Amino acid sequence: MIRTFHIKKTASFISVPMKTTGFMSPLFEYMDEAAVILEPDGSIRGFNRAFTKEFGWTSEDLGDSILSFIPHERTDEFEMVRARLLAGEHLVKYFTVRLNKSGERIPVTISAFPVYDGDGELSATCALFISQESSAATQSLIRLQERIIKDRDQLIVDIMENMDLGIAQYDFILNRFIYLSPAIRGLFEVELNEIYVDSLAFQKYIHADDRAKMADVLCNPDSTGEMEFRVVVPGKELKWLRTKSVPIRDNDGRVVRLIGFTEDVTRQKFSEQMNLKWEKLGMVGHLAAGIAHEVRNPLTAVKGFIQLIDETGSADAYKDIVVEQLDRIGEIVDELLMLSDPHQEDEMRLADLTNVLSDLIILLKAEARVHNCTIRFNIPEGPLPAICKSDEIKHVIINLVKNSYEAMPGGGTVYLSAWDSGEGPIIEVRDEGIGIPEDRLPLLGEPFYSNKEKGTSMGLMKSFKILERHGGSIEFESEVGKGTTARIRLPLDSETSIS
Incomplete structure (x- = not known):
């Protein structure tokens, strides 16, 4: 409420030393x-x-x-x-x-x-x-503040206009891009004016298999993630880009704009692929020692029975045993060839995880003997379907089991289990090892962080990356002195079935 009044001659106004009287x-x-x-x-x-x-x-x-x-x-x-x-x-x-x-x-x-x-x-x-x-002085201060703001804005523009990171802002009210940094042209190999005119023009050279998801990342208000995709320009080498989108919301929580940050990760992808190849070769070499132990036993038996044939002159009594032992050697060699095969599936396919795990039994048992460990399997008798790259899932399982063996220098038991949780397949690797301190669990999978004295973390980092591409995850539970459990979760695909 505002009161109005007249100031009368009798009113007493104050000066600094006067007493303050009156409403005003x-x-x-x-x-x-x-x-x-x-x-x-x-x-x-x-x-x-x-x-x-x-x-x-x-x-x-x-x-x-x-x-x-x-x-x-x-x-x-x-x-x-x-x-x-x-x-x-x-x-x-x-x-x-x-x-x-x-x-x-x-x-x-x-x-x-x-x-x-x-x-x-x-x-x-x-x-x-x-x-x-x-x-x-006030006007001078205002002009100074305006100049500072202008210089700051120009600094931001200079940074955005000259950095390698591509920045794009899409407006869902106008249904078009309202800002594209110059780097976008070099990353997508498309003129900026083309994208301003047609928002989907940035897809011009994106690999056909990546276009739908890329459009979703940059032009869908519900998108909050990131993705890697390929740019294929005729006459140029394939390029890998990574885009992360950040939604901008109004006061009502509605997404009104989406800012996309895009960077060239071609070198990083090439380095990851090379690291995976070297790691896989190193793992094959390490497993070769276990395979040698596994092969030596049937070879010794075959050699002994051949000597008995020479002594007795009769092969009938020992033929079946010799064939059985040679078949066992053949199975071991097949598993080794499977692991060392450099060919990888380009696309994810429907696979039976029961078969995937069964294929690894001989290899994992051989590796267990090298470490004076045992491994127990709890694998479903029926199909356990998943859309995946079988070789990559095998790679993750072998890496986790190998880590469990190394966590038990005095020997112990590793438990490998798999089941359908109703929300997707789960593969679990549990050991009785030294365990991991709770404060170190969040660091697992980070570059160059390892719980092992001479480890580089490349194996776990690659495993995390593989599961990320599959839309899955790896979870760790551990207690120092009692052991660690690694749990692989793959997404549910309700339409998959194996007859």
Whole structure:
């Protein structure tokens, strides 16, 4: 509620040393503008703190006369203002100068307006002073702030216009891109004007298998993820890009814009592929020791039975045993060839995880003997379908089981299980090893972090990457001194079935 009232001649206004009385006193006293209340005869009724701060005068300095404040040649200004107010003007504004306590002439703009008593007679004059020096300083500060903002904006533009990271902003209200950084042209090999005209023009050279998902990442308001995709330009080498999208929401929570950040990850992808090949070759070499143990046993048996044939001259009694042992060697060699085959499936296909795990039994048992460990399997008798790359899933399982063996230097048992959780297949590797401290669990899979003394973490990092491509995950539970459980989760595909 706002109250209005008349200022009467009997009202008591404050100066700095005066007592504050009347309803208007606090407002007058603490307002930001320097203000003076003058009697009709020109004597001072009061002035506020801002006046003292601006000009330095106190009530002891001025008393009830304003003459010390007004230059000698300007003393007639009050009569001019008083006459105009008596003539009915409600505001008289003029530029002049006033003296501060040090005698310096201060250019000011004065706004004078009348104060009437209850009978409508001029009771006082109120004058507000705005120092032109303060105003100039304020304007200078505003210009400085504007220049800082402009320079900052230009700095942001310079960074965005000259960085290798491509930045694109899509507006869902306008249904088009409203900003594309220059790097977008080099990354997508498409002119920016083409994309501004047709939002889907950025797909011009994107691999056909990646287009639908790429459009979803950049143009779908519900998209909050990132993806890697291929750009294939005739006459140029294949390029891998990675785009991450960030939604911008309005006050109602609706996504109104989407900002996409795109970078070239071709070198990184090539490095990952090379690391995977070297890691796989290294794993084959390591498993070869276990295979040698596994092959030596049937070879020893075959050699012994051949010697018995030479001694007895009869092969019938030992033929079946020799064939059985040779078949066992053949199975081991087949498994080794399967693992070392550099060919990888380009597309994910329907696979039976029961068969995938069964294919690894001989290899994992052989590796267990090398580490003085045992491994127990709990694999479903029926099909366990999943859309996956079988070789890559085998790679992840072997890596996790190998880590479990190495976590039990004194020997122990590893449990490999698989089942359908109802939300998708789960493969679990559990050991009785030394365990992992709780604070280190979140670091598993990060580059160059390993829980092993001489480890590089490349195996786990690659396993995480494989599961990420499959839309799955790896979870770890561990207790120091009791062991670790690694749990692979693959997404549910309700349409998959294996007859």
